[in-house]
Amino acid sequence: MNDLVPLKDFTPADLELWIQEAGQPAYRARQLLKWIYAQNVEDFQEMTDVSKDFRGWLEQHARIPSVMREKVLTDKDGTRKLLFRLLDGERIESVLIDEERRLTLCVSSQVGCALGCRFCLTGEQGYRRNLSAGEIVDQICAARRELGPEERITNLVFMGMGEPLANLQQVAKALEIITSDHGLNFSTRKVTLSTVGLVPEMLELSRLFPIKLAVSLHAADNETRSRIMPINRRYPLEELLEACRQLELPRRQRITFEYLLLAGVNDSSADARKLAKLLKGLRAKINLIPFNEYPGSPFKRPSPNRIEDFQKILQEKHYTATVRQSRGAGIMAACGQLTHSP
Ligand code: SF4
Numbered sequence: 558m559n560d561l562v563p564l565k566d567f568t569p570a571d572l573e574l575w576i577q578e579a580g581q582p583a584y585r586a587r588q589l590l591k592w593i594y595a596q597n598v599e600d601f602q603e604m605t606d607v608s609k610d611f612r613g614w615l616e617q618h619a620r621i622p623s624v625m626r627e628k629v630l631t632d633k634d635g636t637r638k639l640l641f642r643l644l645d646g647e648r649i650e651s652v653l654i655d656e657e658r659r660l661t662l663c664v665s666s667q668v669g670c671a672l673g674c675r676f677c678l679t680g681e682q683g684y685r686r687n688l689s690a691g692e693i694v695d696q697i698c699a700a701r702r703e704l705g706p707e708e709r710i711t712n713l714v715f716m717g718m719g720e721p722l723a724n725l726q727q728v729a730k731a732l733e734i735i736t737s738d739h740g741l742n743f744s745t746r747k748v749t750l751s752t753v754g755l756v757p758e759m760l761e762l763s764r765l766f767p768i769k770l771a772v773s774l775h776a777a778d779n780e781t782r783s784r785i786m787p788i789n790r791r792y793p794l795e796e797l798l799e800a801c802r803q804l805e806l807p808r809r810q811r812i813t814f815e816y817l818l819l820a821g822v823n824d825s826s827a828d829a830r831k832l833a834k835l836l837k838g839l840r841a842k843i844n845l846i847p848f849n850e851y852p853g854s855p856f857k858r859p860s861p862n863r864i865e866d867f868q869k870i871l872q873e874k875h876y877t878a879t880v881r882q883s884r885g886a887g888i889m890a891a892c893g894q895l896t897h898s899p
């Protein structure tokens with residue numbers, strides 16, 4: 558299986574090239590793409606309008622799946638955590654979050670992560686490897702297979718394991734497949750990528766795809782941010798926010814700033830005022846995420862009063878500031894709780 562060409566690693570244009578190089582007519586690529594993405598088929602034999610000879614040839618040279626479903630855990634709030642095994646035995650997770658009018662899939666972009674944010678379980682496990690474009694895209698195809706007849710994934714977020722911009726090449730390829738009419742056909746407005754703020758990659762991505770960005774800020778001064786997010790020493794707040802100012806945002810689009818509230822670390826009223834000042838002039842909305850405690854976690858969740866106070870200060874300064882309801886905490890699928898260990 559390892560020697561077979563993973564078809565989900567190809568963008569639609571690359572697949573066409575590969576098919577032509579193999580001496581096949583280009584229209585075969587369109588046929589294949591339709592079966593793989595519109596029909597979500599994994600077995601060449603199910604492609605009934607493809608000639609028997611070509612199906613046989615494909616079986617000898619290529620494979621469709623890139624991730625293998627191991628199990629699905631469902632939380633009492635309906636959140637589903639999907640566990641996948643990769644061909645080399647590594648494991649990754651995606652999370653399906655069911656909200657009123659949307660069904661969001663949170664995908665992983667790396668096995669583990671090298672950036673070591675202090676509040677994050679994935680970071681604690683260290684970096685193993687980047688995911689290929691196919692391994693990213695196939696999380697979506699596999700998640701679609703878990704849905705009920707009335708369900709449809711409406712939104713995609715790159716907020717699972719890993720820092721997507723540390724794997725920009727494969728993530729960009731995956732985004733091409735995700736947003737192409739011949740691929741998964743998602744609107745760029747329905748895709749959000751979350752980053753700790755790798756500045757050059759952030760600017761490059763915004764030139765390539767007009768998707769939404771969520772920047773993990775988590776502190777309003779360099780000292781606190783460097784303490785909980787080592788990446789801040791490479792790209793301090795001033796540089797990160799300057800890059801945010803340079804981003805060419807589609808009309809009416811704002812940058813979401815994620816702010817994890819950690820009791821006694823970054824949740825004081827003074828912190829809220831500093832944050833308001835820092836984001837002045839930016840087309841910003843703020844998503845406050847009260848920390849999800851887990852056994853042995855080094856931080857605490859602020860009290861409901863503290864959270865409310867923090868939010869109120871931002872709202873008084875005319876920011877849209879929402880508090881994210883924690884989903885999936887019962888199955889360790891909440892933010893920062895994904896880990897690549899089984
Ligand atoms: S929060 Fe994101 S960037 Fe930071 S360690 Fe966790 S996965 Fe990596």
